[in-house]
Amino acid sequence: MATATLKREEFTVNGVKIVQLTAGKGEPLVFFHGAGTFHGFDFALPWAEQYRVVIPFHPGFGESDDDPKITEMHDYVIHYLEWMDQLGLGKVNLVGFSLGGWMAAAFASEHAHRLKRLVLIAPAGLRVPEHPIKDLFRVPGEQIPAMLVHNFEVIRPHLPTGPDVDFLVARYRETSSLARIAWDRPYDLKLPRRLHRIKVPTLIVWGEQDQVIPVEQSDAWAKLIPGAKVKVFQEAGHLVLDEKPEALKEVAAFLV
Amino acid sequence: MSLPPDLQFYFMHFMPYIHLPEGHKQYESLWVEFPNRFYDPVKGHQLYQRYISEFVLADKLGYDGLVVNEHHSTTYSMMPACGLIAATLIPQTKRAKVCVFGTPVNLEYPNRLAEEYAMLDVLSAGRLEVAFPLGTGMEYWSNPANLNPTTCRDRFREAIDIIIKAWTEDGPSTYDGEFYSYRYLNVWPKPYQKPHPKVYIVGTGSPETLQLTAERGFGYASVFVPTTQQVRSFYELREKAATYGHTIRPDQIIVNAIVYVAESEEQAMREGKEHIAFFFEDALRTTPRFLAPPGYLTTDQLRKRMTATALHGKFDWDMMASQFRVVLGTPERVAEAIAHWVEEANSSRVVLHLHLGNMPHWKAVKNLTLFAEEVMPRLRKLSPAAAPTDGRRAAQPALQEVR
Numbered sequence: 001m002a003t004a005t006l007k008r009e010e011f012t013v014n015g016v017k018i019v020q021l022t023a024g025k026g027e028p029l030v031f032f033h034g035a036g037t038f039h040g041f042d043f044a045l046p047w048a049e050q051y052r053v054v055i056p057f058h059p060g061f062g063e064s065d066d067d068p069k070i071t072e073m074h075d076y077v078i079h080y081l082e083w084m085d086q087l088g089l090g091k092v093n094l095v096g097f098s099l100g101g102w103m104a105a106a107f108a109s110e111h112a113h114r115l116k117r118l119v120l121i122a123p124a125g126l127r128v129p130e131h132p133i134k135d136l137f138r139v140p141g142e143q144i145p146a147m148l149v150h151n152f153e154v155i156r157p158h159l160p161t162g163p164d165v166d167f168l169v170a171r172y173r174e175t176s177s178l179a180r181i182a183w184d185r186p187y188d189l190k191l192p193r194r195l196h197r198i199k200v201p202t203l204i205v206w207g208e209q210d211q212v213i214p215v216e217q218s219d220a221w222a223k224l225i226p227g228a229k230v231k232v233f234q235e236a237g238h239l240v241l242d243e244k245p246e247a248l249k250e251v252a253a254f255l256v
Numbered sequence: 257m258s259l260p261p262d263l264q265f266y267f268m269h270f271m272p273y274i275h276l277p278e279g280h281k282q283y284e285s286l287w288v289e290f291p292n293r294f295y296d297p298v299k300g301h302q303l304y305q306r307y308i309s310e311f312v313l314a315d316k317l318g319y320d321g322l323v324v325n326e327h328h329s330t331t332y333s334m335m336p337a338c339g340l341i342a343a344t345l346i347p348q349t350k351r352a353k354v355c356v357f358g359t360p361v362n363l364e365y366p367n368r369l370a371e372e373y374a375m376l377d378v379l380s381a382g383r384l385e386v387a388f389p390l391g392t393g394m395e396y397w398s399n400p401a402n403l404n405p406t407t408c409r410d411r412f413r414e415a416i417d418i419i420i421k422a423w424t425e426d427g428p429s430t431y432d433g434e435f436y437s438y439r440y441l442n443v444w445p446k447p448y449q450k451p452h453p454k455v456y457i458v459g460t461g462s463p464e465t466l467q468l469t470a471e472r473g474f475g476y477a478s479v480f481v482p483t484t485q486q487v488r489s490f491y492e493l494r495e496k497a498a499t500y501g502h503t504i505r506p507d508q509i510i511v512n513a514i515v516y517v518a519e520s521e522e523q524a525m526r527e528g529k530e531h532i533a534f535f536f537e538d539a540l541r542t543t544p545r546f547l548a549p550p551g552y553l554t555t556d557q558l559r560k561r562m563t564a565t566a567l568h569g570k571f572d573w574d575m576m577a578s579q580f581r582v583v584l585g586t587p588e589r590v591a592e593a594i595a596h597w598v599e600e601a602n603s604s605r606v607v608l609h610l611h612l613g614n615m616p617h618w619k620a621v622k623n624l625t626l627f628a629e630e631v632m633p634r635l636r637k638l639s640p641a642a643a644p645t646d647g648r649r650a651a652q653p654a655l656q657e658v659r
Contacts, residue, residue, distance in 0.1 A: 071407070140545055165562055169555050172548070176406055179550035184401040 004048040006041060006055070008063075013083050019063035020056040024048025027116070028092040029255065031055045032080075032100030035136075035178040036148075036171065037062040039158040043242045047252055051093070056083060058103070060177025073125075073181050073188060077107050084114060093255045097121040097241065098213070099178060102188070105225075108202075109194035118202045119251050122213050122238055126221060127187045131214040137183070141171060150209040150237040195224035202228040203254045205247055207236030229254075259595055260506035260604040263639035265632055266321030266355060267314040267624065268512075268607045271307045271341070272539050273331040274614040275299050284569075285542040287330040287394040300334060307334075308344060310611060310620050315349035317628035321385065323355040323607055325458075328363075329398035332539045339372050346380045353383045357458060357477070360391025362411050363399055366418035366436060367443055374423065374447045382448040387456040387477060388416055390465065393547045406551025409464050411435045416468070423452040456510060461489040462557055469493055473502030477510035477607070480567055482579040483597070486511070490601050509603035513581040515610055516619075517590050517626040524584035527619055532582070533571045534613030541569035587630035594635060604639065 006021040021041055029051035031044060037057065047053045057064035059079060070076065080103070084092065093116050096104025101123025108118050124133055136144060149155045160167045202225050206215045218230045231250050236243040241251075277294050280286070311322045322345055326338035335341050342356045354376065359369060377384040390412050396405040403411075414433045418441070421431065427442030447453055456475035459465030466489060469476045476493055478486040494504045516528030547568060548558060576582050583593040594606060610627060611620040 068406075137550070140543070165559065168562065169559055172550065172553075172558050173555050176551035179404065180406045183404045183406065183550065 004045050006045070006053075011086070013079060013086060016059050016067045016079075017065040018056060018059070018083065020054055022055070023053045024051055026051050027255075028052050028054055028089055030089070030092045030094050032094070032096035032103045033058070033061065034098030034100050035061070036144075036174055038167070038171065039148075039155055039239065039242055043248065046245070046248050050252055051255070054087075054089075056080075058100070058177070060180065061174050066173075066177070068180075070177075071180055073102065073106050076103050076181070077110055080107055081111060081114075090114075091116045093117050093119070095119040095121065095251060096123060098238065099124055099182070101125065102186075102191075105191065105195065105198070105221075106188065108198045108200065109191070110197070112198050112200050115200045117255050118198060118200050119205060119254065120202065120221065121205045121241060121247075121251075122207065122210055123204075123221065124182075124186045124213060125188055125191050126217060126224075127185070127189060128214075128217045128220045131216040133186045133214075133217075134212045135186070136212065137175075137179070141168070141175075147211045148238045149243055150207065150235050151243060154239065154243050192224055195221075196226060198225050198228075201254075203251065204228055204230045205240060205251065206230070206232050207238060207240035207243065207247075208232050208234050209236060210238045210240070212238040259598055259635065259639040260602055261640040262507060262642035263598060263604045263635055264320035264507070264606070265627075265635075266323050266353075266510075266605065266607045267311070267319045268323035268325075268355075268357075268609055269307055269311060269611050270325070270332060270539070270609075271303065271334045272535075272613065273300060273303065273334050274534075276331065276538060280538070283541075285546055286538060287327075287332065287542040288397045288546050290329075290331065292329075294331075303334065306617055307611075308341075308348070310617070310624065311345050312348050313621060314610075314624055314628075315345075315352040317624060318632065319352050319608075319624075319628065321353040321355045321605075321607075322349065323357050325357045325387075325389070326359045327392065328395050330394065339376060342376050342384075343379065346376065346383070353385050354380050355385040355387070357385075357387035357456070358389060360395050361388050361415045361419070362391060362403055362408055363395065366415040367422055367438065367441060369415075370419040370422040370443045371445070373419075373453065374443060374445045377447040377449055377453050378445050380448075382453075384447070384449070384453040385456070386453050387458045387475075388412075388419075389458040393549045393552045394542060396549045396552060397546055404551070405549040407435070408552060413468055416472070420452065420455075420472075423447050454508075456508070459489075461485055462553075466493055466496065470496035470502070471500050473497055473500065473504070475508030475510065475605075476504070477512065479512060481564075483581055484579075487601055490603070506598075506602050506604040508605075509601055510605045510607050511581060511597050511601050511603045512607045512609065513583065513594060513597060514612060515582075515590055515594075515608050515627060515631075516584040516623055517587055517631060518584075518622075519586070521585040521589060524586070528584045528615075528623070529573065531613040531615035531619070532576070532584075533573075536567060536571040536576070537569060539613055540567060587626060587634065590627070591631045591634040594631070595638060 004023040006023050010019050041055050059067035094104050101120040102125030204218050204221050206218045222228045222230050233244045233247050240247050324338040324341045327333040328336050342354050414435050422443045428440040431438040457469040458477045461478050461481045478489050497504045516524045518524035583590050610623045
């Protein structure tokens with residue numbers, strides 16, 4: 001098991017304070033998180049044995065500041081272009097989960113030449129009418145955690161045990177940031193027109209019991225991204241990386 | 257004692273749908289997701305007839321204004337298009353101002369709202385007053401999701417800017433905004449009153465709304481926040497407006513009051529209290545999630561609300577009576593309470609909730625009548641006549657006489 005810890009770094013991108021967590025050495029593995037950061041990133045530590053793991057908080061999420069000027073996914077794509085340039089990151093391995101998966105796919109569809117390999121973990125961003133993304137805006141907040149996992153014990157330690165104003169305010173803030181770009185819909189109707197431009201090796205990872213974005217959506221992604229491979233893990237929900245160490249290993253192995 | 261000049265009394269009605277099904281308490285919210293199969297249009301028709309007759313009575317009794325407002329997907333109000341109710345009231349009433357307080361601005365195209373209100377002003381020969389609400393959080397769940405609550409305040413500002421421009425500048429003009437652009441902004445009709453009908457902003461004391469009101473020098477109504485907080489908001493508004501060169505007059509500050517008048521205090525409590533309880537426990541019942549869609553509030557505001565008094569779905573008489581403008585009692589007692597409230601707020605516009613919740617018709621009529629005959633004269637006596645107008649063309653009584 002990894003002994004590394006995540007180190008906190010802080011700097012400014014286009015006037016917005018950005019915080020990122022890093023661990024390990026070697027080739028960069030950039031991780032784009034989902035719309036809720038409350039379950040932390042310790043799950044990613046095993047990757048630090050092989051890679052320089054870099055986990056930036058998106059503007060409006062976690063420890064990074066808000067950027068109210070962000071109103072669409074493309075604003076995040078540009079943000080991450082600037083961020084990569086600023087960090088002097090050449091070609092990176094990009095792993096994106098859920099909202100971050102959509103972000104990674106959008107980035108890759110425009111700037112695949114900045115990537116070595118791409119991994120999409122239960123990504124949002126596609127409209128698959130037969131297997132729609134669960135509209136989490138319709139779900140009362142207290143019901144959401146259980147919906148994220150197959151095994152509730154995985155997420156329990158990250159939840160408050162009683163009324164916790166700070167926790168609720170932090171969730172409201174992240175949900176608001178999500179709403180800035182996805183209140184009307186959690187996908188981009190134009191994305192299918194662009195995904196064929198992703199010409200880097202791509203792995204798609206899903207939990208079989210995903211209650212937020214149905215595992216059936218993996219087929220749609222695989223059809224649209226040339227040569228993409230799909231790996232589905234049993235007894236795992238939306239937070240497949242938190243639930244299945246094998247999924248982490250699979251990602252690490254794919255990126256080598 | 258002398259009260260602010262030109263004290264006026266507006267009667268406000270929410271026109272609620274009161275026929276709740278057995279077991280409705282199991283629904284956390286009677287907004288947004290309360291199934292509309294519980295709506296019976298026959299009963300709805302009867303309620304419209306009845307409620308409109310209460311407005312008409314208020315006009316006859318000498319109330320200065322009749323106030324309607326708008327909400328969606330709820331039993332709380334049967335006015336998802338409050339301009340329609342205003343249009344219904346105009347030919348049935350003679351004297352009272354028709355106050356549309358109002359359509360949440362973001363739910364309509366600004367030119368469309370400017371036109372609709374101009375129609376009402378022309379139809380009524382200048383009896384219109386309007387208030388621009390941002391709309392409750394609930395409205396953003398019940399309307400198209402391409403209306404984003406995270407940008408609602410900026411959109412609200414821009415829409416109001418367009419409406420005022422459409423009313424005050426000769427068209428055709430153009431508008432090039434963040435949310436709307438107009439190639440030909442040229443509303444027909446334009447308002448009867450010049451430069452435009454009196455405008456208020458409805459808020460809950462949030463800094464954003466107060467700032468907008470101060471910049472534009474509009475009137476202001478603060479709702480669903482405790483009286484002391486409202487009075488503080490009014491003070492802040494006056495201070496802030498002054499820095500923009502505006503003097504906020506007493507007639508631009510609205511105080512809302514829940515009132516029931518009866519022969520004795522005991523009788524007033526016996527007759528009135530249960531309906532006020534219904535209003536807070538049932539009509540207003542909704543969830544924190546619906547009250548604050550993502551981005552509708554800043555995190556600071558959310559934090560404040562989470563620790564503030566809960567009003568939606570709860571009713572605590574002592575809390576209510578001590579923190580809000582609620583008075584149930586004899587005409588003397590009611591007049592005394594209102595005199596105090598208008599004085600502390602330096603306001604001359606009182607919006608009265610004389611019908612609330614599931615109050616039956618006879619009580620609404622009794623309350624309206626007793627207030628008009630026994631309370632109003634007591635208060636009017638203490639308020640000097642209207643100050644000279646600020647140049648707006650007043651409603652023309654001669655024309656109304658003819659009708």
